[in-house]
Amino acid sequence: MLSRVAESLFWMSRYVERAENVARFVDVNLNLMLEVPSSEQQWLPLVATTGDHEAFEKKYGAPTQESVIRFLTLDEENPNSILSCLRAARENARSTREITSSEMWEQLNTFYLFVADAAARSGSIADLHRFFARVKDGSHTFCGITDATMTHGQAWHFMRMGRMIERADKTSRILDVKYFILLRSAYEVGSPIDEIQWAAVLRSASAFEMYRKRHGRILPQHIVQFLMLDNEFPRAFRFCLNRARNSLHAISGTPLGQFSSKPERLLGQLCSELADINVETIIAGGIHEFIDNLQGNLNDVGTGIYETFLARRAPNHTLSEISQGCNAAQ
Amino acid sequence: MNLSEYEVGDFYDEMLESNGMPRRATSHLALNLQSLSHAELATRQTAADLALVRSGITFNVYSDNRGVEKTLPFDLIPRIVPAEEWQHLEAGLKQRITALNLFIDDLYHEQHILKDGVVPSEVILSSKGFHRQCIGLNPPRGIWCHITGTDLVRNRDGKFYVLEDNMRCPSGVSYVLENRRLMMSLFPEVFNASRIRPVANYPHRLRDMLEYLAPEGISNPRVVVLTPGMYNSAYFEHSFLARQMGVELVEGNDLVVADDCVWMRTTGGFERVDVIYRRIDDDFLDPEAFRKDSMLGVPGLMRAYRAGNVALANAPGTGVADDKAVYAYVPDAIKYYLKQDPIIPNVPTYLCSRQSDLQYVLENIAQLVVKAANESGGYGMLIGPKATKKEHAEFAERIKANPRNYIAQPTLSLSRVPTVCGENIEGRHVDLRPYILYGKEIFVQPGGLTRVALRKGSLVVNSSQGGGTKDTWVLDHDAPPNETNSAALTPPPSLAAVC
Secondary structure (H helix, E strand, O other): EEEHHHHHHHHHHHHHHHHHHHHHHHHHHHHHHOOOOOOOHHHHHHHHOOOHHHHHHHHHOOHHHHHHHHHHOOOOOOOOOOHHHHHHHHHHHHOOOOOOOOOHHHHHHHHHHHHHHHHOOOOOOHHHHHHHHHHHHHHHHHHHHHHHHHHOOOOHHHHHHHHHHHHHHHHHHHHHHHHHHHHHHHHHHHHHHHHHHHHHHHHHHHOOHHHHHHHOOOOOHHHHHHHOOOOOOOHHHHHHHHHHHHHHHHHOEEEOOOOHHHHHHHHHHHHHHHHHHOHHHHHHHHHHHHHHOOOOOOOOHHHHHHHHHHHHOOOOOOOHHHHHHHHHOO | OOOOOOOOOOOEEEOEOOOEEEOOOHHEEEEHHHHOOHHHHHHHHHHHHOOOOOOHOOOEEEOOOOOOOEEEEEEEEEEEEEEHHHHHHHHHHHHHHHHHEEEEHHOOOOHHHOOOOOOOOHHOOOOOOOHHHHHHOOOOHHHOOOOOEOOEEEEOOOEEEEEEEEOOOOOOOHHHHHHHHHHHHHHHHHHOOEEOOOOOHHHHHHHHHHHHHHOOOOOOOEEEEEOOOOOOOHHHHHHHHHHHHHHHEHHHHHHEEOOOOOEEEEOEEEEEEEEEEOOHHHHHHOOOOOOOOOOOOOOOHHHHHHHOOOEEEEEHHHHHHHHHHHOHHHHHHHHHHOOOOOOOOOOOOOEOOOOHHHHHHHHHHHHHEEEEEOOOOOOEEEEEOOOOHHHHHHHHHHHHHHHHHEEEEEEOOOOOOEEEEHHHEEEEEEEEOOOEEEEOOEEEEEEEEEEEEOOOOOOOOHHHOOOOEEEEEOOOOOOOOOOOHHHOOOOOHHHHOOO
């Protein structure tokens, strides 16, 4: 398939996934405010989870509930707001309509129009919980329609790879940011508030119920284990990377366990690392350092995917180069 | 749909006779539609509008902000074309396309028609659409104009005229297909009960035609649609046609020319492209051959084309026939090449480059429609009877400054079709753009796009100027004369379902 189209598909599903994640962790934080009313200082970390700290402070200064929600939901100038993500996803969808199914386009279009309408109406959302519920729902519906109506060929694998890489990134960021804050208030360890905060971490990754079934009691090391290393929970870092790796191999046609390109090698290494490591080692070496390192590696995978499949090479090829590329495709 | 208040007026109405009775050939459908209550009609109109927004059937207007999309207004009440009338139009269009293809081929080769003095050389040589780079080109299978969207209008006299030949990149066919899909979902009963000729096989026909153009010896040619990108006003259509044909939609950046062949960049490397349905104008097609500043095109594309390694539809250079001064000579070209009289006449046209015509145009500007020869989309146009004295004077100056670039035509009284206008149903002016494919044979899609000027009294139907569309129903056969009365007395059984 066309490199440009593959890139659009990859980013379309990343953006939808990103919008869903933003909706979820803002929603969780709102609930947290109700349970633990004094936690006003909890808003800035949300901005940190999307990595847009500086842009936020430049525009809004001190974080308040209102300004953070505004920034993360309907702020057109924030490229990672829900509105911007869905706009970008839809633009990508518009440019790939001959590849995706009509059902996917109609759903994504309606989804975007719902958020754009909310933005056009007032700029602030009357019923935030309902709004976030609909955003999450929209993303889930999109995934479901994608899986049910689109051929699971190369194009679908590019989409899944985008979704999985985005999801892995967000799950690890949520854990990173929250872990840092929760450790800082270490004097509260064991108090009821701590449990509520840790439950919120799980809820931010939609992981609370599944965690309970697997581990029962809320313990930080189990939470790290579950969110980072679980191989069955669909938002766990390791689960996501394994799926992304499967898609990458489906795209290139290289059997699992073998490498024909740089991103395959990098992603393969990452997956083996996650399979081997245990949570005690992670905590001993420092959660933040561990996640930081993983994110660096994940970025390298992203760059590798771009260079291998998506980059527009300079137009001065010789025919032999082109023929080689042509044969490789067949 | 209560038509008791409806005024046919001093116009040709496509549905009703001047006495307000349905036209004979289409009476059964007209009656069927009339049996809908107004509330029912309004509900279905709302459903149609919503469906358009939901499916993102949109176009971009150039003067609006980038990324602003609008849905093309769609009117529920179809325009019905009797079978017999359609046969006449179909024959006329085939004749015209055949002659135009010979005409263009001649202009880029021996130029017999110029040497024989049938068409003045200066009209052709001064045309912006005439590209010297195309002289001597031999398009695959000898076809230049593969896809044409000819604009037809019906005057008060009930006769059809050709208003424009659109041979560059005529758009709108996606609306024909989507309008029909919408109508079938909104009025299944009506479709069940009538013989309306289908339009849905257009994408198959288009693909067959494009594959027919592939270079010799390629058994499974790769066809692509080339678009300027998603901010182009017709992007929806480019994407729609690629999707419907099951081919790739590419942008200039996706293609590269090496060793006089065209390749596209894919995730698995480079793949050869054999046929390009290009929706980019000649000027932007290849910066090596045409405009150097084009960012949309593919450098070297014309080299590959000239070498016969890729086919382009339409062929570069066909735009010469879109020039409105050249248009005036098409009836002469039909007689010259085919030794036949034109089946569908032109609208009488004054060429301002002719001294006598110029004089007439300047004196009668208040009664005429004046058009810039190289514009399209309803731009650069003066409708004399609707314009002010000041506008007449301004336009007269423009004409005098560049007579070659202007033509004038009498103001036609375009036919009307009942149209939903808020609470009422009123007559609105329409035109008709059938789509013609020229491959192994010439195929005319039954019907085409009916564009409607939604503003009261307006004669401008372009989507960029407040126009909308209607579904166009070409009947498989007309109602026999003796059915009319009984139909008027007892509506067909399907009506019960409609109400």
